[in-house]
Amino acid sequence: MNKSSETEISSALIKNYTRYNIEFTGGKGAYLYDSKGKKYLDFLSGIAVTGFGHCHPKITEAVEMQLHSYWHISNLFESPGQELLAKKLSKISGLDKAFFCNSGTEANEAAIKFARLYNKDKFKIISAIGSFHGRTLGSLSATGQYNLWKDFKPLVPGFTYVPYDNTVAIEHSIDEYTAAVILEPIQGESGIIVPSEGYLRKVKEICERNDILLILDEVQSGTGRTGKYFAYQWEEVLPDMITFAKGIANGFPLGGVIVSDKVAEFITPGSHGSTFGGNPLAVAAANQVLDLLNSDTLNDIQLAGTGLKETLNILTSEFIKEIRGKGLMTGIELIPEISAKKTAKELLTNGFITGTSGDSVLRLLPPFIITDKEIKDFAEGLSFVLQPENVDKLKK
Numbered sequence: 001m002n003k004s005s006e007t008e009i010s011s012a013l014i015k016n017y018t019r020y021n022i023e024f025t026g027g028k029g030a031y032l033y034d035s036k037g038k039k040y041l042d043f044l045s046g047i048a049v050t051g052f053g054h055c056h057p058k059i060t061e062a063v064e065m066q067l068h069s070y071w072h073i074s075n076l077f078e079s080p081g082q083e084l085l086a087k088k089l090s091k092i093s094g095l096d097k098a099f100f101c102n103s104g105t106e107a108n109e110a111a112i113k114f115a116r117l118y119n120k121d122k123f124k125i126i127s128a129i130g131s132f133h134g135r136t137l138g139s140l141s142a143t144g145q146y147n148l149w150k151d152f153k154p155l156v157p158g159f160t161y162v163p164y165d166n167t168v169a170i171e172h173s174i175d176e177y178t179a180a181v182i183l184e185p186i187q188g189e190s191g192i193i194v195p196s197e198g199y200l201r202k203v204k205e206i207c208e209r210n211d212i213l214l215i216l217d218e219v220q221s222g223t224g225r226t227g228k229y230f231a232y233q234w235e236e237v238l239p240d241m242i243t244f245a246k247g248i249a250n251g252f253p254l255g256g257v258i259v260s261d262k263v264a265e266f267i268t269p270g271s272h273g274s275t276f277g278g279n280p281l282a283v284a285a286a287n288q289v290l291d292l293l294n295s296d297t298l299n300d301i302q303l304a305g306t307g308l309k310e311t312l313n314i315l316t317s318e319f320i321k322e323i324r325g326k327g328l329m330t331g332i333e334l335i336p337e338i339s340a341k342k343t344a345k346e347l348l349t350n351g352f353i354t355g356t357s358g359d360s361v362l363r364l365l366p367p368f369i370i371t372d373k374e375i376k377d378f379a380e381g382l383s384f385v386l387q388p389e390n391v392d393k394l395k396k
């Protein structure tokens, strides 16, 4: 592709994304290949989506089988695939019933509506400062980031924002109209922020005492990413609703909400829906993902996460402030002088795909199939990029 056609293609798209000037032509396992034949080690997984890597043979086969059966039938008919997936989700989550949509933002949108259905006299929802719950108006209103919603006011009324990892603030914000608390078990977009141990348990206890619902947004932290099916399971706490998306179908658009029976009871025909929600192809992929995600793979994710942190810790670069996270959801906070975006760009030039959160955090979300050798390769790449003689170009 020559330069002018690249310009032509990008000029036809609305500029709501900053795109790297790279065209991928294929992917296999933990690697992507570009149109110039260059190979990249994928430590981003399409932002926590392709957990089992690119073109996993079993997931490809499951989608192919469905592709030759039917693609779409609407939610007016029986869906054995959705039934099976809902049963699997119920078993691994400890909750009872599932609803399927197409993305994380829609999942949170549904959960907000379900919370208001559950108790019609209550409408307020408490969320955390720094949280990210999506881009549609309901989930954007739940998002505790002024910068993301300042241009779209008025927001949906009824949202209150409290500091993350602070249970006193939640307790103080509750009033007779409070319907729910929505939280990420680990804040992803704002820099892989892991709350103190016991935080979710304490929040659940407050919710129970005040008869309000606890919604956990597992869109990024769920479906194996932290080495448990869902990140809340590190604390052995059971929320009333879980929202999920991203990794559930390894790249097919699928999201959803799993709820307890006490919430499900209030969700009646016509109260919510989606034409494409629970699309058969996406559901076929998701059923295969959950077959691949078992105690052995979860254990492998935990080991790989520990290995990644240990390997990165050996770097002891003067430009790294902190390495944090759980399982394969890892953040590297750089010192304030260094730009995470410039670092990610330099890593990309060296064949490593990473993400960023804010100005200072490199976000690593490698696929679950990552090997020790690939972790070592990445650490060496990062070490090279952060050499004192190379960092001038990474300064903010």
Ligand SMILES: Cc1ncc(COP(=O)(O)O)c(C=O)c1O
Residues within 6 Å of the ligand: 103, 104, 105, 106, 108, 132, 133, 134, 135, 184, 188, 189, 217, 218, 219, 220, 221, 245, 246
């Ligand atoms: C925690 C969390 N919730 C919701 C969303 C929104 O998901 P989607 O982009 O699929 O709408 C994201 C996306 O990054 C997320 O990380």
